[in-house]
Amino acid sequence: MTDVFQAEGLGKTYPGVRANDAVSFAVGPGEIHALLGENGAGKSTLVKMIYGLVRPDDGAMTLLGAPHAPADPRAARAAGVAMVFQHFSLFDALTVAENVALGMENPPPRTDLARRIAEVSQAYGLPLNPARRIASLSAGERQRVEIIRCLLQDPRLLIMDEPTSVLTPQEAEILFATLRQLAAQGTAILYISHKLDEIRTHCDRATILRHGKVVGTVDPRAHSARELAAMMVGAEMRVVDRSGRVPGAEILAVSGLSAAGLRGVSLTLRAGEILGIGGVAGNGQEALLAALSGEEPTAPGTVVMDGTDLSAMGPEARRRLGLLAAPEDRLGHAAVPEFSLAENTLLTAGARQGLVRHGLVDHGAARRFAEAVIRAFDVRTPGPGTAAGALSGGNLQKFVIGREVLGKPRVLVVNQPTWGVDAGAAAQVRQALLDLAGNEAGVIVISQDLDELLELSDRFCALNEGRLSAPRPTEGLSLEEIGLMLGGAHGMEVAHVPA
Amino acid sequence: MMTVLILLMGAATPILFAALGELVVERAGVLNLGVEGMMIGGALAGFAAAHATGSPAVGFAVAALAGAALSMLFAVMTQYLLSNQVATGLALVLFGLGLTAMFGKPYEGVKAPAMMAGPLGLNGMIWLGLALVPAVWWGLTRTRPGLILRAVGENHDAAHALGYPVRRVRILAIAFGGAMAGMGGAYVSIATVLQWTEGMTAGAGWIALAIVVFAQWNPWGVLAGAWLFGGVTVLQLRLQAAGVAVPVQLLSMAPYLATILVLVLISARQKFGRSGGGSAPGSLGRSFHALR
Structure with missing residues (x-):
C-alpha cells in the first residue's frame, strides 16, 4: 500500500518563530490521520503548506508518488488536495452554488452545478439547497457546503481543520459518518483537532506536534486521552480538582x-x-x-x-x-x-481595588494590582507595562x-x-x-x-x-x-x- | 416632453458613469471616496484632449485614462502601502481639485468641439451609459470574473484562502472605477457645460457615492438613482426659468436634499428591519494583508 501523501523534513520560519521544523509524516489511502497539537504547535502552518497557501522553507512533499510543491491553492486543488477550513471560507452574501463554484477550478454551468450539488449531497446524506444564501444557514449546514465543495472535486487528500468545533454532537456524528464513507472509497483524510476523545474514536493514526516538531506518530486507540494530552503538552497535565465544594444559599x-x-x-x-x-x-x-x-x-x-x-x-x-x-x-x-496591562486593570477593577482616588488614577496601585494578577495567574509577560495586545x-x-x-x-x-x-x-x-x-x-x-x-x-x-x-x-x-x-x-x- | 427627457438623461449621465464605476469598486471591497477628484481630473483632461484634437471621442478616451491614472495613486496607497481608504480617498479629491485648478488655467474661456447627436437626439455617451447598466449587472452576476470580484469584496480572507488574487482583483476594479469617473467628469465639461471652469463637477462625485448606497450596490438601482437626481436637477432648472418665487439657492440645493432624504429613508428601512442587515459588501473598506 503506497501512501497518498508524504511530508519529508518540512520547515517554515516566520520572523522570530520556527513554525515547523523537520516535520515528516505520511497518510495512506483510506486512512483518517489525525494531526494533534496545542494552539501554536504548527498544525495550521503545516496544512497551509500542503494547500499551497504558505511555501515551505525546506523539505519536500509527495502526493500520489509525484513531487507536491503547489504555488497556490488552485495548484493544490488541481493536484487533488481539498481543504475544509476551521473558520469557514464561505461568502455570506452568496448562494450555496456560487460558493461551491468559487472552490472549483472549472465549474460547470449553473444548472449543471446545481444538479451535481443535489446529487452529491444525496449520495452522502448531506441535504442542501443550492439556491440558499449562506447567511441563512446554520453552522452545520455551512460546513456541509464546504465539504460538498471539496467532494465535487474528487479529492485524493482531504484536510479538515478543527471541523467539529462549531457543531453539536449530532452534527458531528453526521460528519464522521461522511468521513468514514469517504475513507472507505480510498480518500486519505488529514484531520486536525484538539478534541482527544473524538480522535481516539475516529482516527486510525495520529501525528502529534509540539513547538513545530513531530513528537511521534501513534495509534490513538492504544493510548488514553491523558497520555495523548501529555504528549501534546510535553508534561503531565494538571488534573482539575473539584473537590470540597458545598453549594450554599x-x-x-x-x-x-x-x-x-x-x-x-x-x-x-x-x-x-x-x-x-x-x-x-x-x-x-x-x-x-x-x-x-x-x-x-x-x-x-x-x-x-x-x-x-x-x-x-x-x-x-x-x-x-x-x-x-x-x-x-x-x-x-x-x-x-x-x-498596558496596568491600565487595563482600571477598566473593571478601578472601584473594587481603589485604583481611582478623587477622580484621579493611582498609577502605582494599578501597577501593583497588575503585578499581583501576573504573579497569581502565571501570566507570561515582561511586566505590567506591556500592551495587552x-x-x-x-x-x-x-x-x-x-x-x-x-x-x-x-x-x-x-x-x-x-x-x-x-x-x-x-x-x-x-x-x-x-x-x-x-x-x-x-x-x-x-x-x-x-x-x-x-x-x-x-x-x-x-x-x-x-x-x-x-x-x-x-x-x-x-x-x-x-x-x-x-x-x-x-x-x-x-x-x-x-x- | 421629449426635450425634458433628453435633459434628464443628460443630467443623469455623469453620475451614472461615476456611480457604476464606484459600484464595481465597492463590490470588490474597496471604498474609494476620491470619485470627485477623479471626475474633475477626467473633466479637464478630456476637455483638453477634445479641444486639441477637435474630437469629443478622443476627449472621452483620454478622460478615461486620466481617471484611471488618478485611481492608481489610490490603488498603490491603499493596496500596497495599506493606507486608510477613507483618508486616501479624501486626499485624492483635494489632489484632483488642486491639480486641475493649476493646469486648467489656459483652458478657461475656450469652447469645446460640438458633440454629435445620436439616435432619438441622445448622444453616444448617453447610450453608452445606458448600455453599461445591464453590462455591469450581467458581468457581476453571471460571469466567473464577476463572481470572483464579489467574493473578494464579500470576504477577502476566504477569497485568499481559496487562492484568488485579492490585490490584483481590487486594483483592476479601482482602475475601472477611475476610468468611469473620468468619463463621467468629461461628460460635464465636453457635453453639458461645453467649457472648462475650476471645480465644475460641483459635488457630482459625492452624489455618485451616495447613489451607490441608495442603489444597495445594484446597477439597476444606480440607474434609478441617477435618473432621480437628473430629474430633480432638471426640475429645479425649469422652476428657476419659470420664475417661481423661491430663492435660487434653495432650488439648487434640491438635488442634494433629495439624495440625503433618500439615504435617510433607506437607513430607516434597514434599521427597522425590512431588509435586515443591508447588502453592503462584507469586506468594504477593510485593508487586506496576506501572510505568506
Missing part, C-alpha cells in the same frame, strides 16, 4: 429575562456553585452576558442579587456590589489592546480572568473562558474558576466546549435561540442527553445517513 436570581436575542431566561445561582451554560454560538450567549454584566440594562426585577434588584444598574454599579463579568472577546471587549491569547485570558477573580466577586460570569487558549493555560483558568467557587462565590460559565462544562459545572443548562433549558445536575449527564438539549431548539433536522 441562593445569591443570584434571574427571572423572565427577555432582551435582544433572549427569550424569557430564568435561572438561579447558589454560593459555591458553578452553573454551566452550553449552546452553539449565536444562540444568545453574548446577550446573556451583556444582560448579567449590566451592559444592557433589563426590565425591573429580572436580575436580583442578594435581594437587590440590579436590573437597571450599569456595569460599574454592579461591580461595586460584587457582580463581575469576563466577556468572550478578549481583545477589544475585555481589554484594550493598546493599553502583545500577549498571546492564553496569557491575556489568564490576565482577564485573574483580574476579575482577584476582585473577589460575589458572582462571576464568564463567556468562553478558554476559547483559543492552549491546554496548559486552559487548565489554569478552569482551576481558578473552581477555586473561586470553593470560596463561596457563584460562577456562571457560558461555553461551547462541552467537555469543559462537564468538568467544571455542578448544574448544566443549554441556551437555544435565546431560550434557556431547565438546569440538570451535571453528575450522570451523558453527552447524548446534552446533545439533545442543545439540538432541540437548534432548528436543524438531523439528516439521515445511509448505512
Whole structure:
C-alpha cells in the first residue's frame, strides 16, 4: 500500500518563530490521520503548506508518488488536495452554488452545478439547497457546503481543520459518518483537532506536534486521552480538582429575562456553585452576558442579587456590589489592546481595588494590582507595562480572568473562558474558576466546549435561540442527553445517513 | 416632453458613469471616496484632449485614462502601502481639485468641439451609459470574473484562502472605477457645460457615492438613482426659468436634499428591519494583508 501523501523534513520560519521544523509524516489511502497539537504547535502552518497557501522553507512533499510543491491553492486543488477550513471560507452574501463554484477550478454551468450539488449531497446524506444564501444557514449546514465543495472535486487528500468545533454532537456524528464513507472509497483524510476523545474514536493514526516538531506518530486507540494530552503538552497535565465544594444559599436570581436575542431566561445561582451554560454560538450567549454584566440594562426585577434588584444598574454599579463579568472577546471587549496591562486593570477593577482616588488614577496601585494578577495567574509577560495586545491569547485570558477573580466577586460570569487558549493555560483558568467557587462565590460559565462544562459545572443548562433549558445536575449527564438539549431548539433536522 | 427627457438623461449621465464605476469598486471591497477628484481630473483632461484634437471621442478616451491614472495613486496607497481608504480617498479629491485648478488655467474661456447627436437626439455617451447598466449587472452576476470580484469584496480572507488574487482583483476594479469617473467628469465639461471652469463637477462625485448606497450596490438601482437626481436637477432648472418665487439657492440645493432624504429613508428601512442587515459588501473598506 503506497501512501497518498508524504511530508519529508518540512520547515517554515516566520520572523522570530520556527513554525515547523523537520516535520515528516505520511497518510495512506483510506486512512483518517489525525494531526494533534496545542494552539501554536504548527498544525495550521503545516496544512497551509500542503494547500499551497504558505511555501515551505525546506523539505519536500509527495502526493500520489509525484513531487507536491503547489504555488497556490488552485495548484493544490488541481493536484487533488481539498481543504475544509476551521473558520469557514464561505461568502455570506452568496448562494450555496456560487460558493461551491468559487472552490472549483472549472465549474460547470449553473444548472449543471446545481444538479451535481443535489446529487452529491444525496449520495452522502448531506441535504442542501443550492439556491440558499449562506447567511441563512446554520453552522452545520455551512460546513456541509464546504465539504460538498471539496467532494465535487474528487479529492485524493482531504484536510479538515478543527471541523467539529462549531457543531453539536449530532452534527458531528453526521460528519464522521461522511468521513468514514469517504475513507472507505480510498480518500486519505488529514484531520486536525484538539478534541482527544473524538480522535481516539475516529482516527486510525495520529501525528502529534509540539513547538513545530513531530513528537511521534501513534495509534490513538492504544493510548488514553491523558497520555495523548501529555504528549501534546510535553508534561503531565494538571488534573482539575473539584473537590470540597458545598453549594450554599441562593445569591443570584434571574427571572423572565427577555432582551435582544433572549427569550424569557430564568435561572438561579447558589454560593459555591458553578452553573454551566452550553449552546452553539449565536444562540444568545453574548446577550446573556451583556444582560448579567449590566451592559444592557433589563426590565425591573429580572436580575436580583442578594435581594437587590440590579436590573437597571450599569456595569460599574454592579461591580461595586460584587457582580463581575469576563466577556468572550478578549481583545477589544475585555481589554484594550493598546493599553498596558496596568491600565487595563482600571477598566473593571478601578472601584473594587481603589485604583481611582478623587477622580484621579493611582498609577502605582494599578501597577501593583497588575503585578499581583501576573504573579497569581502565571501570566507570561515582561511586566505590567506591556500592551495587552502583545500577549498571546492564553496569557491575556489568564490576565482577564485573574483580574476579575482577584476582585473577589460575589458572582462571576464568564463567556468562553478558554476559547483559543492552549491546554496548559486552559487548565489554569478552569482551576481558578473552581477555586473561586470553593470560596463561596457563584460562577456562571457560558461555553461551547462541552467537555469543559462537564468538568467544571455542578448544574448544566443549554441556551437555544435565546431560550434557556431547565438546569440538570451535571453528575450522570451523558453527552447524548446534552446533545439533545442543545439540538432541540437548534432548528436543524438531523439528516439521515445511509448505512 | 421629449426635450425634458433628453435633459434628464443628460443630467443623469455623469453620475451614472461615476456611480457604476464606484459600484464595481465597492463590490470588490474597496471604498474609494476620491470619485470627485477623479471626475474633475477626467473633466479637464478630456476637455483638453477634445479641444486639441477637435474630437469629443478622443476627449472621452483620454478622460478615461486620466481617471484611471488618478485611481492608481489610490490603488498603490491603499493596496500596497495599506493606507486608510477613507483618508486616501479624501486626499485624492483635494489632489484632483488642486491639480486641475493649476493646469486648467489656459483652458478657461475656450469652447469645446460640438458633440454629435445620436439616435432619438441622445448622444453616444448617453447610450453608452445606458448600455453599461445591464453590462455591469450581467458581468457581476453571471460571469466567473464577476463572481470572483464579489467574493473578494464579500470576504477577502476566504477569497485568499481559496487562492484568488485579492490585490490584483481590487486594483483592476479601482482602475475601472477611475476610468468611469473620468468619463463621467468629461461628460460635464465636453457635453453639458461645453467649457472648462475650476471645480465644475460641483459635488457630482459625492452624489455618485451616495447613489451607490441608495442603489444597495445594484446597477439597476444606480440607474434609478441617477435618473432621480437628473430629474430633480432638471426640475429645479425649469422652476428657476419659470420664475417661481423661491430663492435660487434653495432650488439648487434640491438635488442634494433629495439624495440625503433618500439615504435617510433607506437607513430607516434597514434599521427597522425590512431588509435586515443591508447588502453592503462584507469586506468594504477593510485593508487586506496576506501572510505568506
